[in-house]
Amino acid sequence: MVTAFPGLAPAWFTDLARFGQNPAVLTSNGTLTYVELASRVQQFAAMLGPGRRLVALPAANDLGSLVGYLAALTAGHPVLLAPADKPEALSNLIRAYDPDVVLGSGTGDGMPDLTERRPGSVHAFHPELALLLSTSGSTGSPKLVRLSYSNLMSNAEAIADYLHIGVGDRAATTLPLNYCYGLSVVNSHLIRGAGLVLTDLSVVDPCFWELFRQQEATSFAAVPYTFDLLERSGFVQMDLPHLRYVTQAGGRLAPEKVRSWAETGQRGGWELFVMYGATEATARMGYLPPELASEYPGTIGIPVPGGEFRIDPVDGLDDGELVYSGPNVMLGYAEKPADLALGREIDELRTGDLARQHPNGLYEIVGRRSRFVKIVGLRIDLGEVERLHTDIGITAAAAGSDDRLVVAVEGDHDPALLAKMLSGTIGLPRTAITVRSVGSLPRLENGKVDYPAINAMAGASSDRPLSGPFPAPCSADDAGPDLRRIYADALDRADVRGEDTFVSLDGDSLSYVAVSIGLERALGQLPPGWHLMTINELERRGAPRKRRAVSFLETSIVVRALAIVCVVATHVELVTLQTAHLLFAVAGYNFARFHLTGAPNSRLRRQIRSVARIAVPAMAFITVAYLLTDDYTVANVFLLNAMVGPQEVTTQWHFWFVEMLVYILVALTALLAIPWLGRLERRWPYGTALAFLAVALLSRYDIIDPGLPKPAPVFWLFVLGWALAQSRTTLQRLTVSLITLATVPGYFLNTPREITVAAGILLIAWIPALPVPALLRRLTGWLAAASLYIYLTHWLIYPALLPTSPILAIAGSLTFGIAYWALCRWLPSLTADSAKGQRLPGLVRNPRRIRKAWRP
Incomplete structure (x- = not known):
């Protein structure tokens, strides 16, 4: 013992x-x-x-x-x-x-x-x-x-x-x-x-x-x-x-x-x-x-x-x-x-x-000493306020301060009528009472009511029912921006027309987040396949909706944001949740949606442009890293380390994700440029994706060695996402899901990692959108859009901040990556203005251009 x-x-x-x-x-x-x-x-x-x-x-x-x-x-x-x-x-x-x-x-x-x-x-x-x-x-x-x-x-x-x-x-x-x-x-x-x-x-x-x-x-x-x-x-x-x-x-x-x-x-x-x-x-x-x-x-x-x-x-x-x-x-x-x-x-x-205490010896709790507020000289028992609602069959939670009583009620009730009832019952002036109708009461991790969140509801602008657990204040932005301006700002296009679609305007996975969040903010939850709908079709969906406490963002966006945060947090060793491979499946999913639609010539143009938008910023940053540190080689600068790098894991392998993504995109661009193969993919998109997946699985099971020193094969995960994007029926999605469940387990020899990757793919397959607090919508968009840039840059940022604090190291890495992403979005338009001799006038005419580069 x-x-x-x-x-x-x-x-x-x-x-x-x-x-x-x-x-x-x-x-x-x-x-x-x-x-x-x-x-x-x-x-x-x-x-x-x-x-x-x-x-x-x-x-x-x-x-x-x-x-x-x-x-x-x-x-x-x-x-x-x-x-x-x-x-x-x-x-x-x-x-x-x-x-x-x-x-x-x-x-x-x-x-x-x-x-x-x-x-x-x-x-x-x-x-x-x-x-x-x-x-x-x-x-x-x-x-x-x-x-x-x-x-x-x-x-x-x-x-x-x-x-x-x-x-x-x-x-x-x-x-x-x-x-x-x-x-x-x-x-x-x-x-x-x-x-x-x-x-x-x-x-x-x-x-x-x-x-x-x-x-x-x-x-x-x-x-x-x-x-x-x-x-x-x-x-x-x-x-x-x-x-x-x-x-x-x-x-x-x-x-x-x-x-x-x-x-x-x-x-x-x-x-x-x-x-x-x-x-x-x-x-x-x-x-x-x-x-x-x-x-x-x-x-x-x-x-x-x-x-x-x-x-x-x-x-x-x-x-x-x-x-x-x-x-x-x-x-x-x-x-x-x-x-x-x-x-x-x-x-x-x-x-x-x-x-x-009752005569039979039982004890009853009737309130809290700390759950009293004094408003306009009246002592208000918040527990009693809740019981008043319970007596009429309404679930409610009450909070307050020295100047206002705030009550959240579950369900579709008339807040004005309830406020009037409370005013007459407890004697408070109607102006000192705020009632909010919510879908469900905000709760803490342990299931208890989150009273600070209820108290924060006092800042909402009206007593209208809310769909989320608690409201966010409205602002002038909720008037709903022009949809064409959303496309123009995100894609840096001046020729946006009503008959254009996201794909026809050469949108890709890097700009998809910015456009989708802007549209969601203007129109509410977007329909599946919105990126193939014209702007006119989207405008006919109706007037802009008021901002809600909870937004629904497309699942792939939320997964991208969470995955990149987990990547950085894992490298900082704050958690152990490896999600880089999940990002390959998301990349394949977006490749099929944005680069395998439209005419052959436009497809090829978008595919080449996508490779350039990844490779050029990566090579530029790695060049700086090469000059500032001794951790990298010329092979890193030209994204060749995965071909010529050492067998052992060193700092030279930091950028393996970017290298493999570029290799995959270059290979698929070349293959699909072959006329007969391109025609085959356009005629049978789902079947072609499954055929590519069958070939890719040969490397996953080591039947064919791709010949690279490292890393382990990832092409099959990319094609898994591709096949998922091409699934049009429930049976097709179910087939891809079963393939996921059959092939992911055992690959990493790490159960939590395998569960994370499989769960992410299945979420994208079956859940169109996920709820995100409205306050985090913009941040989620930034993280998703900048995910590649965060991965690229965090290798230099977090080691400098880690001795101070792991949280600071994560926050600094995410912030710098978002900043580099914004810079890479802004520079092309600035260069274009300069080429026309309009650099300063262009910026003066549109001062929002720089700000827009920093927000979806």
């Missing part, structure tokens, strides 16, 4: 093997017994070494995170949990607390990655300190809750006690491990030798319920928003013979929903446990016995075993503040590394909730 500090960790951490062959972890890939889990935990605990160290763990719902968590606690190392999918939050916590060790989820073998930042530790720890959890979800706030081993053990025991958890139970992990509620599910089951059905699937995913049934899961945890998802997923009609109970916490569930779900559980043979808790109390403070849920749905029930409630008076209020005491109350907060040495600072938790 490996325990660096005997006596620190309770036996349920250090002696997992006592549960023998009981299933501990069940996944879609198999089952791990407690003996096997204990062996991995002990093995990794030994790797953490002697001496207590601060271990940062970005936790996901996977085996590597679970082993890392248990191993660190077993060996006596304090664990700082962070969200695995929020690299910025992790970066904030690392900067604030300087952990000695940073763990990762690993590569699927159940053992985490381990990055030692120093051999020992620079921190002093209190002997009881076991776990650090953020008080603010996924933001990476430096304010942490300090929890002891006793906190973890007592709360796990209490939860296991009132839920009657036994060795036969199996809980599905529906919540993140870094969230105190999700972690309490893990602890309370491990302490009783029960099983964990480990998954990161959502309850709306049919695969989740397939796994749930396959592994005979008996419970899952839910936050209020989960029940909305359950309603949409058809949960009530599902056959789940082993489901024993459902727990609910993470926010208040409306009483009528508590009653409805409790009655649903009675009919389905399972129980609903409504619970009340906080991170500061490790997880749970109270629970409502399921047999009372239908009769008393508005209460939080009774204290957990070992805990106590009392209500302290609050001046000026009829109800008092709920105070909790028990062995699960935290040691205190930490706001800086020195606080890790502190011991217990509090013995009871002042919850901030206003409560009352």
Whole structure:
């Protein structure tokens, strides 16, 4: 048994093997017994070494995170949990607390990655300190809750006690491990030798319920928003013979929903446990016995075993503040590394909730001390405002400041009528009330209502219903620019006519983003194939729409933007999500759409121009890099390194992506210029693409060696995107999708990478557009349009900024790449004006030209 500090960790951490062959972890890939889990935990605990160290763990719902968590606690190392999918939050916590060790989820073998930042530790720890959890979800706030081993053990025991958890139970992990509620599910089951059905699937995913049934899961945890998802997923009609109970916490569930779900559980043979808790109390403070849920749905029930409630008076209020005491109350907060040495600072938790106790002993939360605002001298209970709406069947969330009450209501309701109702009920002037009708309430990562976002709604210009979760202020730009001006500015053309299309104007993948975002901003969501529609046809779609909080951008644009951010973040080593190969599929997709349409002569012209627009800026920048550094050679300058470069991976291979893209485009331009092959492609575009794909797969499976030193073959990914663009029917898209699923796995020998590439291709195949917050629409367009330039330039930018900050290195790389893209767009038009002897007058006549180069 490996325990660096005997006596620190309770036996349920250090002696997992006592549960023998009981299933501990069940996944879609198999089952791990407690003996096997204990062996991995002990093995990794030994790797953490002697001496207590601060271990940062970005936790996901996977085996590597679970082993890392248990191993660190077993060996006596304090664990700082962070969200695995929020690299910025992790970066904030690392900067604030300087952990000695940073763990990762690993590569699927159940053992985490381990990055030692120093051999020992620079921190002093209190002997009881076991776990650090953020008080603010996924933001990476430096304010942490300090929890002891006793906190973890007592709360796990209490939860296991009132839920009657036994060795036969199996809980599905529906919540993140870094969230105190999700972690309490893990602890309370491990302490009783029960099983964990480990998954990161959502309850709306049919695969989740397939796994749930396959592994005979008996419970899952839910936050209020989960029940909305359950309603949409058809949960009530599902056959789940082993489901024993459902727990609910993470926010208040409306009483009528508590009653409805409790009655649903009675009919389905399972129980609903409504619970009340906080991170500061490790997880749970109270629970409502399921047999009372239908009769008393508005209460939080009774204290957990070992805990106590009392209500302290609050001046000026009829109800008092709920105070909790028990062995699960935290040691205190930490706001800086020195606080890790502190011991217990509090013995009871002042919850901030206003409560009352019923004669039957049940407690009810009636409001928040902090959820009162004082407007024009009136004290307004925001919780009461929400209940007023609940009473008339409307889901609402209220926020406010000292001068305004802001209410968001779900659904298509009349905001003016609701504001008038509120004014008459609570006595506020109508001018001090803002009501917004939204599609769904804005929510945080953990499912709780995002009240700051609701408060921000006060800046919207009207009470009209909104389609997104919250509105963006309107501006004069929403009047809708002339469509021809959009084409002229993006394509630098002065001869745009109503009968022109994007393709006829020689548009390509580099300008496609700018035009599409401009049109989307003017017209709303664009129809598929808009790039082949005339400007007149697009103008007939109707008047410009008002700006909305959420825009729908074409999926390939969003994928390009996300992929290039991931490329830079991976090279900075902030995350490990390799997406460069996905960009080849996107490039093939765009090649077919923009360069394989129109007459043969225009096709050839566009293809040659596309090669030049990639090769010339690349060679220019690499020439500068060659002159400034010793990392590159003349072969790099002329994009020949992939042909003559060294076998070993050196800095000379930085530009392999650009080189391979140019090679592919040159080869296809030459091949399709052959008359008979060009005619074949025009007559059978989908069949020709599949034929090229069959040939390309010969290199993917090493049947034919392309003869290049490196990299691994990528032509097949390019042609996969090409075939996808030529798919006109559901059967054709399905065929390409199946080919993707058959050929991508096993290629990289890296499961996350393969999933990322396949998922990106399938998204483009089946989802026409993806929602993007309106505030990020322009940024998304910049990133997508400049993706090639960002890839090209980031090799010189991020190394200079990385010692200062990984986030700064990423931001600097993206910004410089966008700037280089804008420069390359602007220079041709400037050169044209100069050639006509109109350089200065041209710029004076159209001062927006430079600004336009910087925005889609």
